[in-house]
Amino acid sequence: MQEDNISKGEIVIYTSADGKITLDAKLENDTIWLTQEQMATLFNVNRPAITKHINNIYKTDELDMLSTCSILEHMGTENKQSYYTKYYNLDMIVAVGYRVTSKIATQFRKWATNVLKDYLVKGYALNNRVVLEQQEKLRSLQQVVELLNRSITNQAETIGQAQDISKILHQFVKGLNLLDDFDHKKLDTIGITKKEAVYISQDEFLSVVDKMKGDFASEVFAQPKDESFNSSINQIYQTFDDNELYPSLEEKASMLLYFIVKNHSFLDGNKRIGASCFLYFLDKNGLLYDDFGQTIIDDATLFALTLLIAESEPSEMETIKKVTISILNRR
Structure with a gap:
């Protein structure tokens, strides 16, 4: 079962073929929702009978509660207060209906299908x-x-x-x-600068990091946790079958930032270290400044990008890589 808020969903009016039954059905998340009380009215039975059928459907695993039942907010008709009530989607409505009166269930299913079709179109x-x-x-x-x-x-x-x-x-x-x-899913997948990268060793990057230590009060800032920092650096220069894994400077820079931030090589300061090494790599390879003499990535963008990497899931690495490459390509 899920909690949701349907107060912003649409209300669609159902009227039975004989005109004797009228219901305010809720249309939300591409399906129709009714309460147990509304189902009892629709199928002309007592509410306990509806409850019994719903419980049996769940017990036999015919339908899953999580996907068919939601606690939804609705507005009371008298005092205009908000209430939370269990609503059931079209799958459950039809399943209950076939146990009570298949004719009405079929009529309701056809009506709901037409409503949903119009809604989707x-x-x-x-x-x-x-x-x-x-x-x-x-x-x-x-x-x-x-x-x-x-x-x-x-x-x-x-x-x-x-x-x-x-x-x-x-x-x-x-x-x-x-x-x-x-x-429009047109982010760049490859960089535009295909030239040999300036190799920057671990010691050279660490010298950049050492200059930062005085700016931060933490005693554990830039204290190595393992050997993964060296791995982060070497990975961007890797080759396979004489071909570089990251052939452009933009790809190397984007992955350097990603690896350093995600590998957590230091006890403290991984994001700051990653951002600084990223800028240093761009500068050493002649990419840091655009034609106007401005840095190709401003402080706010670098801050947001670094946080985005830190909070991302491993499965989102390619998307992060594309975003970074696209920023660097648009200089």
Whole structure:
């Protein structure tokens, strides 16, 4: 059984073929929901009979309680207070109905199927329209930003002023493009800089880490826990059958950050160390700055990305890798 809140779901009206029964059914999570009391009204039996059939269905494992029963919120008709009541989905409604009166159960199932079909078709059409509208808004916004960029560059009082404003607009458009690519599953899987990486040893990275120690009060900051830090570094330079596992600089950088953060090689400071080594690798390989002389990843983005890695599941590694590569590619 699951707890849910259906107060925002739609209410659909069911009327029996003879017009004698009218019910306010709830439409939520792509199915129809009724209470035991409503089922008793629908099938013209006492509520205890409905309870008995439901219990028997669960006892025989015909249906699973977790997927067919939810404790849902509804509004009282008299005092307008919220109450929580057990609701049962269409599978259970039909299963009970066939035990009581198959004719009514069949009628209700046909009605519910048509309602759900209409709901799904309208929902798909609505979602598709929203997506198209958002794409058009994004294209329009990008065009406006590009126009502003040209206008400001041409009309600013000084070259420096124009360049400063242009940088802001440039970063804004990059962010929009990245969000759009994520929504449409078009994040980059490979980096764009295919050249030999500068090899950075464990000792060189540790010298960078040593310079950070004075900035943090923790006595265990950067204290090695095991040998995994060296493994994190060496993995990005690995080859298989004379081919590099991470052939581009962007891929190496993204995996370096990922490995250091996830391997927890130090007693404290793994995220800070990972971010610092990531920036150092980019700098040594000539990728840290863009054409405007700005770092290709700002502090806020690096902070968010590092936390994202730390909180991610191992199964999400490829997604994290794509996000990082896409950020680095859009410089």
